Amino acid sequence: MSSIQEEYETLPYPHYVHPLSDPARSAVLGRLFGLRPADPRQARVVELGCGSGSNLLTLAARFPGSRFLGLDFSGPDIAAAREVAAEAGLINVEFQQADLLTWTPPGQRFDYVIAYGLFSWVPDEVKARALELARACLAPPGIACFSYMTYPGCKQPEALRDLLRLRTEGLANAAEKLAAAQAVLGFLDGAYGAQKDRPQSASLHAEVRRIRSKEPAFLLHDDLGGRRDPCYLLQFTGWAAEHGLQYLADSELHTMLVENLPLESARALLALKLDRLETEQFLDYVTNRSFRCSLLVGAEAAVSGQLNAAALHELCFAPVLRPAVPGKPGDGEAQFQMADGVTVMVRSVALVAFLRALCAWPDGFTPFADVLAMAQSATGRPFTEGERAQLDEDLLTLYGRRQLELSAVPLMPPLHVPERPQLTPLNRVLARQRGMLVSAHQRSQRLAEPERRLCGLLDGTRTLAQLRATPEATALGGPLEPFMAGLTRTGCLS
Ligand SMILES: C[S@@+](CC[C@H](N)C(=O)[O-])C[C@H]1O[C@@H](n2cnc3c(N)ncnc32)[C@H](O)[C@@H]1O
Numbered sequence: 001m002s003s004i005q006e007e008y009e010t011l012p013y014p015h016y017v018h019p020l021s022d023p024a025r026s027a028v029l030g031r032l033f034g035l036r037p038a039d040p041r042q043a044r045v046v047e048l049g050c051g052s053g054s055n056l057l058t059l060a061a062r063f064p065g066s067r068f069l070g071l072d073f074s075g076p077d078i079a080a081a082r083e084v085a086a087e088a089g090l091i092n093v094e095f096q097q098a099d100l101l102t103w104t105p106p107g108q109r110f111d112y113v114i115a116y117g118l119f120s121w122v123p124d125e126v127k128a129r130a131l132e133l134a135r136a137c138l139a140p141p142g143i144a145c146f147s148y149m150t151y152p153g154c155k156q157p158e159a160l161r162d163l164l165r166l167r168t169e170g171l172a173n174a175a176e177k178l179a180a181a182q183a184v185l186g187f188l189d190g191a192y193g194a195q196k197d198r199p200q201s202a203s204l205h206a207e208v209r210r211i212r213s214k215e216p217a218f219l220l221h222d223d224l225g226g227r228r229d230p231c232y233l234l235q236f237t238g239w240a241a242e243h244g245l246q247y248l249a250d251s252e253l254h255t256m257l258v259e260n261l262p263l264e265s266a267r268a269l270l271a272l273k274l275d276r277l278e279t280e281q282f283l284d285y286v287t288n289r290s291f292r293c294s295l296l297v298g299a300e301a302a303v304s305g306q307l308n309a310a311a312l313h314e315l316c317f318a319p320v321l322r323p324a325v326p327g328k329p330g331d332g333e334a335q336f337q338m339a340d341g342v343t344v345m346v347r348s349v350a351l352v353a354f355l356r357a358l359c360a361w362p363d364g365f366t367p368f369a370d371v372l373a374m375a376q377s378a379t380g381r382p383f384t385e386g387e388r389a390q391l392d393e394d395l396l397t398l399y400g401r402r403q404l405e406l407s408a409v410p411l412m413p414p415l416h417v418p419e420r421p422q423l424t425p426l427n428r429v430l431a432r433q434r435g436m437l438v439s440a441h442q443r444s445q446r447l448a449e450p451e452r453r454l455c456g457l458l459d460g461t462r463t464l465a466q467l468r469a470t471p472e473a474t475a476l477g478g479p480l481e482p483f484m485a486g487l488t489r490t491g492c493l494s
Pocket residue numbers: 004005008013014015016017048049050051052071072073074077098099100101115116117118121122126221
């Protein structure tokens with residue numbers, strides 16, 4: 001058994017769900033860059049290093065028409081993943097205990113490969129093998145999603161990690177390591193905090209506080225664990241190329257766009273006449289980026305250099321902007337607001353109507369054609385060809401600024417809390433076994449103990465009024481309604 005396998009078997013990695021690895025998101029980027037990836041509702045997906053499977057289990061529950069395979073060499077993690085799948089009645093997901101170095105892909109290939117939280121935490125031969133497997137597993141035009149730690153943002157945390165490891169490396173067990181690490185972090189927190197006026201202290205202080213607040217198992221694996229190898233984007237894409245894979249996109253489009261820089265900086269960067277990958281590498285310096293989630297496709301795939309606005313017509317939309325003030329149909333100008341209160345002025349009849357229509361399903365993803373129909377009906381006329389073309393461009397711009405969200409799959413969570421709330425089968429098991437819930441948006445939520453106990457009652461047998469009268473609801477320490485509304489909005493209920 002390798003030391004890394006022993007590390008994960010002794011202390012399982014915390015349960016996480018990764019929205020950036022969602023095939024419904026990868027498919028958006030694939031389509032915007034000119035490919036036609038498989039519909040995530042009818043796809044084959046493999047996850048390399050799936051841990052205890054929370055990510056894959058969530059996908060399997062969301063997409064019952066797809067098939068999922070999870071691989072990990074940690075026996076306890078695979079056993080835990082299998083147990084949840086069986087209890088939740090998920091028959092479209094399989095978990096195999098396997099070492100990636102020796103596992104051979106089955107004959108039938110996959111539409112999506114996920115390697116999240118793997119690449120930077122394994123030896124170089126496993127990194128190479130993961131890329132080799134991604135290439136071998138992908139059926140064109142399949143997409144592989146790799147997350148990894150990056151430079152330049154990891155340079156400073158690396159120095160902190162060196163000090164933590166210096167103090168913890170020889171210690172015998174997890175409890176001793178954690179205590180020694182917290183002592184180092186406590187010292188640094190105080191020392192940087194006491195020198196707030198020194199410019200370099202602020203960012204170091206923030207980093208120390210971030211590490212200090214991590215869950216113990218996360219701190220042990222990510223900061224004190226045996227391996228953590230950040231790399232530059234250009235190194236990663238170079239290795240991918242050696243394995244017959246090309247860079248498709250970042251899973252967050254806004255991070256790729258020069259337009260999101262202040263105007264003068266954008267002009268200066270464009271003047272350097274860099275290629276696409278070099279430009280993104282420079283952007284990593286501007287943001288001091290420390291983490292990436294990159295999408296890869298086969299070297300032969302015809303990735304477009306331009307974003308394809310027409311692809312929007314096949315995608316589903318969720319609002320980020322909300323109307324700042326009520327308006328009237330046909331308005332050619334309106335103010336919208338981000339969640340943080342920042343206002344955005346929109347000047348176009350079609351876009352104003354489209355964004356307002358989108359808010360009819362605030363937590364869902366609505367197909368383009370439906371939003372367009374609602375927008376035109378509210379305006380009282382069809383949009384002209386010119387308006388439609390401009391609308392596509394405007395929507396693409398908003399997506400590139402994170403002012404709307406896209407998915408390849410529609411989602412319509414109920415607008416009102418059901419009379420007899422019932423968690424989805426997977427959430428019933430996860431709440432009980434792991435103290436967490438997972439959403440239809442591929443996100444997870446940790447439950448405080450009173451919430452977890454209340455979740456045990458959400459089996460569809462009790463009305464809201466009956467739930468309100470239970471000791472479990474009283475123990476929440478606040479009204480039941482906001483908690484239930486949250487579960488409804490996020491699609492945690494059946
Ligand atoms: C940092 S954890 C991430 C787990 C999960 N993907 C997540 O993000 O929550 C890395 C996982 O990779 C697995 N792993 C590392 N090397 C492996 C190998 N050679 N073969 C199979 N699994 C491996 C570990 O057991 C561990 O579960």
